[in-house]
Amino acid sequence: MIKPYFKSKDKKFYLLQGDTFDLLPKINHKFDMVFADPPYFLSNNGLTIQNGKIVSVNKGKWDKSKGFDYVNKFNRKWLKLIRERMKDDATIWISGTTHNIFSIGQILNELDYKILNIITWQKTNPPPNFSRRYFTHSTEQIIWARKHKSVPHYYNYDLMKQLNGNKQMKDVWTLPAIAKWEKSCKKHPTQKPLSILTRIVLASTKPNAWILDPFTGSSTTGIAANLANRRFLGIDKEKEFLEISKCRKIEIENEKNAENYRNKIHGFNNKKEFGNYIKAEPKPKKKIALGFCRKKDISNLTKTNKFYFHAIENNNLVQDFPLEIFDAEYLYTYQGGRGKIFFLTGHFGKIKNIKQVHKSKIKGKEKSKTEFYWEVVLNNNFKFDNRIIKELKINKLFNNNDINKKFIKKYLPAIVEKNKIIQLLLLNTL
Numbered sequence: 367m368i369k370p371y372f373k374s375k376d377k378k379f380y381l382l383q384g385d386t387f388d389l390l391p392k393i394n395h396k397f398d399m400v401f402a403d404p405p406y407f408l409s410n411n412g413l414t415i416q417n418g419k420i421v422s423v424n425k426g427k428w429d430k431s432k433g434f435d436y437v438n439k440f441n442r443k444w445l446k447l448i449r450e451r452m453k454d455d456a457t458i459w460i461s462g463t464t465h466n467i468f469s470i471g472q473i474l475n476e477l478d479y480k481i482l483n484i485i486t487w488q489k490t491n492p493p494p495n496f497s498r499r500y501f502t503h504s505t506e507q508i509i510w511a512r513k514h515k516s517v518p519h520y521y522n523y524d525l526m527k528q529l530n531g532n533k534q535m536k537d538v539w540t541l542p543a544i545a546k547w548e549k550s551c552k553k554h555p556t557q558k559p560l561s562i563l564t565r566i567v568l569a570s571t572k573p574n575a576w577i578l579d580p581f582t583g584s585s586t587t588g589i590a591a592n593l594a595n596r597r598f599l600g601i602d603k604e605k606e607f608l609e610i611s612k613c614r615k616i617e618i619e620n621e622k623n624a625e626n627y628r629n630k631i632h633g634f635n636n637k638k639e640f641g642n643y644i645k646a647e648p649k650p651k652k653k654i655a656l657g658f659c660r661k662k663d664i665s666n667l668t669k670t671n672k673f674y675f676h677a678i679e680n681n682n683l684v685q686d687f688p689l690e691i692f693d694a695e696y697l698y699t700y701q702g703g704r705g706k707i708f709f710l711t712g713h714f715g716k717i718k719n720i721k722q723v724h725k726s727k728i729k730g731k732e733k734s735k736t737e738f739y740w741e742v743v744l745n746n747n748f749k750f751d752n753r754i755i756k757e758l759k760i761n762k763l764f765n766n767n768d769i770n771k772k773f774i775k776k777y778l779p780a781i782v783e784k785n786k787i788i789q790l791l792l793l794n795t796l
């Protein structure tokens with residue numbers, strides 16, 4: 367199992383260290399949105415001007431220009447892997463310049479993504495052109511695409527219009543490059559401004575959404591996500607950059623700093639608009655965890671407030687990555703399956719805490735084939751209500767592509783919306 371490089375206390379910010387190509391297949395989770403700022407492959411030993419000084423354009427080894435074939439292969443490989451990690455209605459944003467953006471556009475089409483927009487980020491403060499043989503390079507492109515041609519995506523039309531003086535938001539965004547206050551944890555060589563990422567997050571996700579960045583650098587995506595009450599997983603090869611990411615997250619764990627940053631981010635009509643907007647957003651839907659309970663253990667449930675789920679039996683998975691399990695408010699137990707009907711046993715309880723525990727630490731499970739379990743602690747002992755002994759109609763609870771549908775068939779913890787269970791209980795009592 368892979369241990370996260372960093373997991374925040376609020377479990378809303380995860381970092382993995384390693385090659386994104388190795389790690390993406392090892393994450394058993396589907397995301398609502400992806401932002402990727404991949405290497406542009408523009409480090410060709412050229413020169414530019416920064417703060418009035420002539421400097422090299424080189425960003426680091428990871429950005430070395432290696433020719434079109436290499437760039438195409440690289441982009442095809444990660445865009446294929448990332449599609450597998452996206453929910454069916456998820457969207458992806460990819461930033462670039464002339465060095466990589468044509469390759470990205472071509473491959474998105476090749477892989478059946480649907481391109482929605484090509485945003486032009488017009489920088490208000492670009493460096494002058496050093497050679498004086500070109501127009502000043504003052505823009506970057508950001509392609510917005512969705513996973514499927516036929517599955518609709520989410521677009522926060524009203525907010526975008528509000529941010530644009532009550533006129534439809536256009537695909538040209540005029541925003542400054544990164545400000546001094548964004549470099550408080552040491553700067554990443556290609557750090558994106560929070561104003562761009564905040565607009566992206568708010569335009570394409572709902573509260574609590576999971577956002578993935580496969581080339582996270584200093585995790586501007588994650589900071590924007592958390593400032594907007596969304597959750598985040600970022601991957602980078604370089605420890606140095608992950609340390610910047612971690613420092614930035616720790617900074618905003620202090621609510622005063624977070625509020626201060628929200629006030630400073632460009633792209634809003636006034637200082638308080640970002641903070642006020644997220645306060646007014648609807649709260650996420652409540653979730654219930656369904657846990658399989660063996661027949662012989664059922665009578666003991668009301669004597670305990672602890673329950674163990676099998677964590678997934680696959681050595682490759684990222685240890686302790688949430689799989690939506692931390693969204694659950696209540697635990698209900700079920701039996702059945704393998705040709706028999708699935709049904710709720712009538713036992714339930716409010717969840718106090720969930721964590722992953724090694725079998726060696728659990729009495730009676732030391733010899734189990736499963737290495738890790740989810741330990742669920744309830745506020746009180748399990749309650750029992752025989753009106754809740756009901757058949758679980760799997761097709762009504764989950765849609766076909768819901769990963770939870772597969773989990774329940776393997777007797778793994780599955781997460782379901784609370785109102786779906788309520789509907790089911792009412793229907794069955796009619």
Ligand SMILES: C[S@@+](CC[C@H](N)C(=O)[O-])C[C@H]1O[C@@H](n2cnc3c(N)ncnc32)[C@H](O)[C@@H]1O
Nearest residue numbers: 385386403554556557558581583584586602603
């Ligand atoms: C353009 S930067 C991202 C900057 C980021 N958007 C920010 O605001 O800080 C790209 C990052 O991808 C990382 N990277 C490049 N190739 C990688 C790979 N194969 N696996 C993981 N990380 C990689 C680099 O270390 C670099 O930090």
